[in-house]
Amino acid sequence: MDERSLLQKIALLLGPDAVADDCAVIDLGEEYLVFSTDMLHEETDFPTGMTEWQMGWMAAAATLSDIASMGAEPLALLLAAGLDRPERLVSILEGARDCCERHGCSLAGGDIDHHAELTLVTSGIGRVEKDKIVRRTGAAPGDLICITGVPGSAQAGFAGYPEHRKALLEPEPQVRAGRIIAAAGATCMMDVSDGLALSLHDLLVANRCGFAIEAKKIPVPAGVPYDEALEYALYGGGDLLLLFCLPPERILPQEIGATVIGRAIPEQGVFLDTIPLPAVGYEHEWK
Amino acid sequence: MDERSLLQKIALLLGPDAVADDCAVIDLGEEYLVFSTDMLHEETDFPTGMTEWQMGWMAAAATLSDIASMGAEPLALLLAAGLDRPERLVSILEGARDCCERHGCSLAGGDIDHHAELTLVTSGIGRVEKDKIVRRTGAAPGDLICITGVPGSAQAGFAGYPEHRKALLEPEPQVRAGRIIAAAGATCMMDVSDGLALSLHDLLVANRCGFAIEAKKIPVPAGVPYDEALEYALYGGGDLLLLFCLPPERILPQEIGATVIGRAIPEQGVFLDTIPLPAVGYEHEWK
Numbered sequence: 001m002d003e004r005s006l007l008q009k010i011a012l013l014l015g016p017d018a019v020a021d022d023c024a025v026i027d028l029g030e031e032y033l034v035f036s037t038d039m040l041h042e043e044t045d046f047p048t049g050m051t052e053w054q055m056g057w058m059a060a061a062a063t064l065s066d067i068a069s070m071g072a073e074p075l076a077l078l079l080a081a082g083l084d085r086p087e088r089l090v091s092i093l094e095g096a097r098d099c100c101e102r103h104g105c106s107l108a109g110g111d112i113d114h115h116a117e118l119t120l121v122t123s124g125i126g127r128v129e130k131d132k133i134v135r136r137t138g139a140a141p142g143d144l145i146c147i148t149g150v151p152g153s154a155q156a157g158f159a160g161y162p163e164h165r166k167a168l169l170e171p172e173p174q175v176r177a178g179r180i181i182a183a184a185g186a187t188c189m190m191d192v193s194d195g196l197a198l199s200l201h202d203l204l205v206a207n208r209c210g211f212a213i214e215a216k217k218i219p220v221p222a223g224v225p226y227d228e229a230l231e232y233a234l235y236g237g238g239d240l241l242l243l244f245c246l247p248p249e250r251i252l253p254q255e256i257g258a259t260v261i262g263r264a265i266p267e268q269g270v271f272l273d274t275i276p277l278p279a280v281g282y283e284h285e286w287k
Numbered sequence: 288m289d290e291r292s293l294l295q296k297i298a299l300l301l302g303p304d305a306v307a308d309d310c311a312v313i314d315l316g317e318e319y320l321v322f323s324t325d326m327l328h329e330e331t332d333f334p335t336g337m338t339e340w341q342m343g344w345m346a347a348a349a350t351l352s353d354i355a356s357m358g359a360e361p362l363a364l365l366l367a368a369g370l371d372r373p374e375r376l377v378s379i380l381e382g383a384r385d386c387c388e389r390h391g392c393s394l395a396g397g398d399i400d401h402h403a404e405l406t407l408v409t410s411g412i413g414r415v416e417k418d419k420i421v422r423r424t425g426a427a428p429g430d431l432i433c434i435t436g437v438p439g440s441a442q443a444g445f446a447g448y449p450e451h452r453k454a455l456l457e458p459e460p461q462v463r464a465g466r467i468i469a470a471a472g473a474t475c476m477m478d479v480s481d482g483l484a485l486s487l488h489d490l491l492v493a494n495r496c497g498f499a500i501e502a503k504k505i506p507v508p509a510g511v512p513y514d515e516a517l518e519y520a521l522y523g524g525g526d527l528l529l530l531f532c533l534p535p536e537r538i539l540p541q542e543i544g545a546t547v548i549g550r551a552i553p554e555q556g557v558f559l560d561t562i563p564l565p566a567v568g569y570e571h572e573w574k
Contacts, residue, residue, distance in 0.1 A: 006373055006399050013380050014394055024395030026363050026412070033320075037410050039367040039400045076313050080326040080408050086293055093300050107301055108311035112293050113326045116404065121367050123324050123410030125313070 036066035042118040056095025063124040064173035065240040071182025072126030074105035082115030136206035143245035155236025156221035177256040189244040195281030213262030309353040323353035329405040343382025350411040351460035352527040358469025359413030361392035369402030423493035430532035430551040442523025443508035464543040476531035482568030500549030
């Protein structure tokens with residue numbers, strides 16, 4: 001199944017806003033509410049050896065990352081769990097609750113059901129001031145392209161590098177960084193959970209400019225041969241990092257550990273060192 | 288799996304508020320936000336012969352019913368769909384969208400995934416004035432016990448009575464009724480999707496009084512032999528009706544088609560014609 005072609009059908013049915021951002025946006029008058037849901041299945045989404053606590057953590061982290069990518073402050077999450085064995089529930093809930101609490105949010109309830117394959121669906125809401133919300137659209141030529149953290153870390157963990165295993169199994173949503181980036185005046189933002197290359201192509205669809213990045217500026221997972229590390233950084237999935245653009249006159253906040261990796265350009269396209277970067281990467285399966 | 292014993296574990300982990308009502312309640316300052324999620328699976332939740340459009344409708348209706356039962360106005364729903372075949376998506380989305388639009392709400396987005404068994408998870412948010420919210424707790428002896436519509440209709444449809452098939456396959460969430468009931472001064476409310484008897488026992492847990500109903504006052508599905516119809520009305524699942532209590536000095540709004548079926552009493556228990564009514568009914572499986 002190609003997720004992106006199904007998204008086009010959804011856009012036709014529900015309108016373009018339904019697929020425009022990492023969250024749906026609801027106008028509450030004085031502020032915006034952002035609202036997101038993520039479905040994870042054991043076979044396709046949870047790496048072998050993951051504990052139930054980590055599954056719960058990851059389910060919560062995926063939705064918190066969507067909220068973070070709009071510059072919003074998370075308010076509450078719900079967890080719907082389809083359980084193959086009911087005794088797995090408590091550890092899953094503890095993981096989701098711990099992730100929520102770490103990021104100033106509450107796990108406020110949910111739903112439970114029996115299911116042949118463990119299925120976790122988190123939904124979450126956040127609030128954001130109207131002048132702070134950051135969407136996928138809004139970039140302009142000249143903007144600096146920035147990313148928090150080290151892309152490719154989760155994929156390196158998946159490939160067996162033990163120092164990156166935590167990035168794979170317990171990804172940290174960038175909730176605080178998302179608020180700081182919004183306050184710093186970012187023009188567009190999304191999370192890179194499907195990989196840097198695919199995410200840049202998502203920004204390309206949403207904007208009237210292109211994106212040119214430089215390989216030497218991209219942080220890559222430590223302890224991995226460079227060519228392999230760069231491959232992971234460009235095409236690997238599972239990192240809950242924030243990719244955003246910042247006008248050149250704005251100051252990149254130092255405390256969020258972000259790196260400038262390129263610039264938005266007038267030409268519509270995604271380029272790595274001036275060569276077109278293909279729209280490939282992780283789409284819903286670890287393989 | 289016994290859902291209610293798992294709910295006790297959840298209450299221990301997340302606090303009693305996590306399982307206290309049909310929705311989680313978030314304080315936004317000037318008003319409350321209510322937030323709910325429901326997971327449905329094809330094998331256990333969708334009756335044989337149901338169309339994809341009806342599956343989408345039912346998924347949306349279940350969450351809208353949760354929002355209605357708090358007296359809230361729905362704002363937006365999301366649908367996470369685990370699809371066995373991607374070509375089912377469009378009809379499912381159309382059903383969910385049509386149900387949302389009928390009830391003044393938008394289907395604002397969601398998530399899609401591949402899954403062996405069709406799995407639909409809706410999450411929804413609503414808003415409610417602080418003085419209008421109705422919870423499960425709040426009943427007092429003397430209150431009138433009321434229900435909208437005809438309980439047992441979905442179960443009669445499941446049993447093969449064709450005139451009740453629509454109640455089974457396209458249940459109508461009582462969104463407008465929920466708002467009217469809240470404005471009328473209801474003291475407690477919930478939806479009866481698990482059946483009237485189980486719902487009364489849920490109210491028993493949440494309140495410091497008991498609930499005595501009278502068989503002859505309970506509306507039952509037409510065209511079904513009376514004993515069978517009463518059985519369905521008491522124990523059948525799948526009806527998205529609202530069960531609520533109203534102080535005797537308040538006026539039951541006529542336009543919502545509700546019936547007074549009994550009274551809240553000082554004695555802690557659930558009684559049908561003075562005989563204890565067992566806490567049995569539909570719990571997550573049609574059989």
